[in-house]
Amino acid sequence: TVENTRVGQQTDFDKLILDVETDGTIPADEAASLAAKILNEHLNLFVDLSEEMGNTEIMVEKDDDGKEKVLEMTIEE
Secondary structure, three states: OEEEEEEOOEEEEEEEOOOOOOOOOOOHHHHHHHHHHHHHHHHHHHHOOOHHHHOOOOOOOOOHHHHHHHHHOOOOO
16 A cells, blocks of 8 residues: 655655565565565566666665654654
């Protein structure tokens, strides 16, 4: 499920909620991690279809300061 959420005063964020059910042989966090790894490997097959795309760097905006600010907020904020 994807829900709207807020961080501090910003309200334009999304929150992803995963319901993970297992048979108890592995914990839910390990099952989710393994599923993400398998999905990543499958999607990489599509990236490898084109040599040009395999060498393309993806711009990712890293927001270390934002995380620090959130951790420093009071509950009221």
